[in-house]
Amino acid sequence: MFPLCPGPPSAQLGTTPNIKHIVVGRCYNYITVVNPGLRFDCEDIWRQFEESVVRQSSFNVTVDYHRMFYATPQTWPCDRCLFWSKTKRLVHSYTAVERHFWTLEDTLVGYMFNDLVWCGQEEDSGFDFSSCPAWAACRHHPVYSLWRQASQNFAEMACGNITVLLNGSISNAFNRKSMFGSVELDGLDPRRVDYVNIKVVTDLEGPFIESCSQGSVVDLIQILRSRGFRWTCTDNDETLMILQCIQNPKQSSCQKCA
Numbered sequence: 001m002f003p004l005c006p007g008p009p010s011a012q013l014g015t016t017p018n019i020k021h022i023v024v025g026r027c028y029n030y031i032t033v034v035n036p037g038l039r040f041d042c043e044d045i046w047r048q049f050e051e052s053v054v055r056q057s058s059f060n061v062t063v064d065y066h067r068m069f070y071a072t073p074q075t076w077p078c079d080r081c082l083f084w085s086k087t088k089r090l091v092h093s094y095t096a097v098e099r100h101f102w103t104l105e106d107t108l109v110g111y112m113f114n115d116l117v118w119c120g121q122e123e124d125s126g127f128d129f130s131s132c133p134a135w136a137a138c139r140h141h142p143v144y145s146l147w148r149q150a151s152q153n154f155a156e157m158a159c160g161n162i163t164v165l166l167n168g169s170i171s172n173a174f175n176r177k178s179m180f181g182s183v184e185l186d187g188l189d190p191r192r193v194d195y196v197n198i199k200v201v202t203d204l205e206g207p208f209i210e211s212c213s214q215g216s217v218v219d220l221i222q223i224l225r226s227r228g229f230r231w232t233c234t235d236n237d238e239t240l241m242i243l244q245c246i247q248n249p250k251q252s253s254c255q256k257c258a
């Protein structure tokens, strides 16, 4: 089982220009402004990252980022983890108001690499700024490998009450090939996690395809049950609907109180 290949975050072919400045700058921002007091060596983290990516001689090898993760030991409130699948934009407006949640992008590694693209070159020792391998080869794509390893760590660390936000406007809201369904779910430890709170949210105007009692979400609940997790499931959580109304106030379903 391996994750889907949803395509790069933006329509660019090669490594994001100025990636070193972006990553090192985000790192300093994180340890200075976002989470002041953390002591990390941003230059060293970059070095470990760069060496992992550019040292690989072939694209058919999964990049091993363990040295970079080793340089970024971080603990976070494990009982506030928020997982998601196919709801990235909504999740981040949600965490902006529900500030106690932690997504992977709130950790240093997730923060540094969010929305970036990178790959090395077959024969050279630098990044390839003109093109990166097709996402069809995603199991070995250096971007995918990083999210896969980061997602695994994030899930293994989770404890207490955790939440997952799924998209009820698509079929297979819970997809066994997604990062959540293939890596994170299997990484959760029923001895550490008390409750898995599922939230299924649809677009305001639909389509209304999946819910807590319909479609692949039922399969997720079945898996959780069989592994001994306790769970709850909520359709169209009020805060999530209000957030969508803020982004789109003219929607007819947002006019109820007018």
Ligand code: N1C
Pocket: 003, 004, 006, 009, 082, 083, 084, 085, 086, 087, 088, 103, 104, 105, 110, 114, 115, 143, 144, 147, 151, 154, 177, 178, 179, 180, 181, 184
């Ligand atoms: O495959 P997905 O969703 O189910 O992955 C989302 C899942 C979340 O719970 C996160 O903890 O996995 C973690 N995660 C990220 O935080 C993340 N940020 C950016 C996984 N992937 C992440 N990305 C990029 O989005 C990455 O390039 C990957 O390929 C997509 C997966 O998004 P998805 O298919 O919506």
